[in-house]
Amino acid sequence: MSDEPKARQARKIGRRTPVAEQSGQTSMTMAAAADEHATDGHGEFAIKHVDRDEQPGEATFAELQVAACFAVAALAVVGFIVSYLMIDPRAAIGRYMNFALGGTLAIALLGLGAGFILWAKKILPPDKVIQQRHDFFSPEEEEIVAEDTFLKGVADMGLGTHKILRRTLLGAAGLLPLPAVLLLRDLGPLPRTDLRHTAWGKNVRLVDVESQQPIKIGDVEIGGIVTVMPEGHTDPDENALSPTILIRFAPGQIRSKKELAWGHEDHVAYSKICSHAGCPISLYEQQTHHLLCPCHQSTFDMANDANVIFGPAARRLPQLKITVDSEGYFIAEGDYSQPVGPSFWERG
Amino acid sequence: MTPSTFARRLTSRRRQLASAAIVAVALGLLGMLYAALAPRGSASTSADPAVDEGRALFTKLSCASCHGLNAEGGERAPSLVGVGAAAVDFQMGTGRMPLQQHGPEAPRKRPVTSEANILKVAAYVASLGPGPAIPQFSSADWQKADTAFGGALFRTNCAQCHNFAGSGGELTYGKYAPTLSDATPRQIYEAMITGPENMPVFGDKQLTPPQKLAIINYVRTIKTQADPGGVGLGRVGPVTETVVGWLVGIGVLVIVTIWIGARA
Numbered sequence: 001m002s003d004e005p006k007a008r009q010a011r012k013i014g015r016r017t018p019v020a021e022q023s024g025q026t027s028m029t030m031a032a033a034a035d036e037h038a039t040d041g042h043g044e045f046a047i048k049h050v051d052r053d054e055q056p057g058e059a060t061f062a063e064l065q066v067a068a069c070f071a072v073a074a075l076a077v078v079g080f081i082v083s084y085l086m087i088d089p090r091a092a093i094g095r096y097m098n099f100a101l102g103g104t105l106a107i108a109l110l111g112l113g114a115g116f117i118l119w120a121k122k123i124l125p126p127d128k129v130i131q132q133r134h135d136f137f138s139p140e141e142e143e144i145v146a147e148d149t150f151l152k153g154v155a156d157m158g159l160g161t162h163k164i165l166r167r168t169l170l171g172a173a174g175l176l177p178l179p180a181v182l183l184l185r186d187l188g189p190l191p192r193t194d195l196r197h198t199a200w201g202k203n204v205r206l207v208d209v210e211s212q213q214p215i216k217i218g219d220v221e222i223g224g225i226v227t228v229m230p231e232g233h234t235d236p237d238e239n240a241l242s243p244t245i246l247i248r249f250a251p252g253q254i255r256s257k258k259e260l261a262w263g264h265e266d267h268v269a270y271s272k273i274c275s276h277a278g279c280p281i282s283l284y285e286q287q288t289h290h291l292l293c294p295c296h297q298s299t300f301d302m303a304n305d306a307n308v309i310f311g312p313a314a315r316r317l318p319q320l321k322i323t324v325d326s327e328g329y330f331i332a333e334g335d336y337s338q339p340v341g342p343s344f345w346e347r348g
Numbered sequence: 349m350t351p352s353t354f355a356r357r358l359t360s361r362r363r364q365l366a367s368a369a370i371v372a373v374a375l376g377l378l379g380m381l382y383a384a385l386a387p388r389g390s391a392s393t394s395a396d397p398a399v400d401e402g403r404a405l406f407t408k409l410s411c412a413s414c415h416g417l418n419a420e421g422g423e424r425a426p427s428l429v430g431v432g433a434a435a436v437d438f439q440m441g442t443g444r445m446p447l448q449q450h451g452p453e454a455p456r457k458r459p460v461t462s463e464a465n466i467l468k469v470a471a472y473v474a475s476l477g478p479g480p481a482i483p484q485f486s487s488a489d490w491q492k493a494d495t496a497f498g499g500a501l502f503r504t505n506c507a508q509c510h511n512f513a514g515s516g517g518e519l520t521y522g523k524y525a526p527t528l529s530d531a532t533p534r535q536i537y538e539a540m541i542t543g544p545e546n547m548p549v550f551g552d553k554q555l556t557p558p559q560k561l562a563i564i565n566y567v568r569t570i571k572t573q574a575d576p577g578g579v580g581l582g583r584v585g586p587v588t589e590t591v592v593g594w595l596v597g598i599g600v601l602v603i604v605t606i607w608i609g610a611r612a
Binding site for chain 2 (some may be wrong): 031094096098099102103117125166208209210211215216218219220222223224225227248280281282283285286287288290292293299302310
């Protein structure tokens with residue numbers, strides 16, 4: 001057979017005589033195709049003998065290498081069993097148990113694998129085996145038979161005569177995509193105004209996120225920061241946009257008049273949710289008053305109304321207007337005046 | 349220059365001299381009055397001998413070269429009035445002070461002097477104004493604190509800068525939050541109540557003393573915890589693990605594959 005691949009035959013569809021006229025010949029064509037297929041030359045091997053130019057003693061050395069690999073693998077298996085049985089996971093040495101088990105098992109598998117590879121490389125005869133590629137297309141006769149079978153099937157269905165079958169089939173096939181379209185509904189419901197509101201409201205107390213205790217003036221030291229949530233709201237869905245940080249400055253440190261006015265006695269509250277991608281921010285540097293977002297390094301100057309001084313954030317963090325109630329606890333004067341968190345399409 | 353203007357100038361010069369003399373005399377009188385009325389010896393010594401020794405050490409250890417002879421602060425260093433003994437014990441006990449050089453962050457070093465001397469300087473600074481005192485607690489106190497609760501508090505208040513395993517992390521413009529692996533329980537407590545460098549202050553009303561002890565127990569527990577995988581890789585999370593996985597893991601696989609495919 002030739003080494004060069006055969007050129008693919010041109011397709012015959014649409015250029016042949018109708019199936020009905022040809023049907024008598026089909027079985028003969030198939031038989032002929034099978035015959036040619038048999039002589040097509042799949043899986044012929046040619047073995048080229050190569051002599052290994054070996055130094056004396058090299059074969060013995062290779063044998064030793066392979067044997068050593070297998071011996072190491074065997075020892076590692078023993079090591080695995082010993083470490084499993086002997087190491088007490090609750091004792092001080094227990095911290096090495098995973099390491100010992102994984103290590104010995106890895107050495108066992110690697111030893112076996114390396115032994116096989118060395119065996120194949122150094123001991124098996126280095127002969128070259130050549131196998132020709134077969135053609136990647138079917139013989140023309142098979143294609144014709146397949147085509148004929150398909151076209152005959154279509155003709156036998158008689159779509160032209162069975163009107164009711166044709167109509168119901170079209171109906172069923174037409175309705176089939178509808179469930180996929182209907183499932184798109186689960187992408188909703190639309191957030192409506194949810195993104196514009198948080199759980200904060202008028203006279204809602206600021207409580208510590210961990211202890212749920214309300215916070216008084218003096219609880220936070222100068223240079224301190226605490227993460228607060230609206231009191232009485234524990235539903236995570238409702239609270240997704242509520243996390244807020246309360247920072248206490250030394251008198252005179254706040255440079256923005258609006259920030260000072262919206263805070264209370266050098267305490268200010270800002271949204272903890274980054275205006276860039278919504279990460280919770282609380283890397284606060286009390287000397288520089290920088291608040292750093294760990295996700296993309298947006299940096300806000302908290303002494304200047306959370307102005308963005310570095311990073312991809314496009315807006316300042318929204319400030320929560322706070323004051324104290326009659327008992328001296330911090331309360332919000334209302335919800336945030338603008339949507340908190342990252343941008344969304346309808347934000348405006 | 350006409351004689352009249354010259355005379356006027358002379359008069360004003362004389363007037364200035366006169367007022368300066370009056371101020372000098374008044375100051376002198378005030379000094380004598382103070383010397384007469386003030387209790388003897390109080391200007392240079394105090395009731396606590398540690399304070400006096402601390403004052404001497406404050407100059408000797410060159411704290412005064414930046415913080416001023418009376419710890420009033422200067423251009424290069426803040427005033428120490430009111431920072432409290434805890435701040436001194438933390439800053440000198442971790443070797444951060446005396447500062448080697450000005451930079452974004454003072455690194456942890458070996459302390460320059462003994463703990464006893466540090467306590468004396470702390471006593472001196474504490475005598476300047478009220479501030480957080482050195483916390484007193486025993487190791488049994490923090491060892492019986494609630495580790496799980498401490499972990500929750502740590503993740504809310506500390507992990508954002510110091511990393512979930514206390515390995516530390518980067519801040520802005522070269523500043524960083526240091527690793528907590530070397531910090532003693534007392535130093536962790538002091539850092540929380542004094543807020544060294546850029547660390548926020550966590551007062552006792554914000555994190556109560558039992559909560560602080562729980563945090564300390566958590567930090568110390570994870571410090572002594574084993575790395576189940578054998579290597580912690582600095583415990584800084586998935587970044588190093590991925591880098592090692594790709595470079596070392598896949599690198600070794602590629603090399604082995606090349607070896608298997610190479611002709612003998």
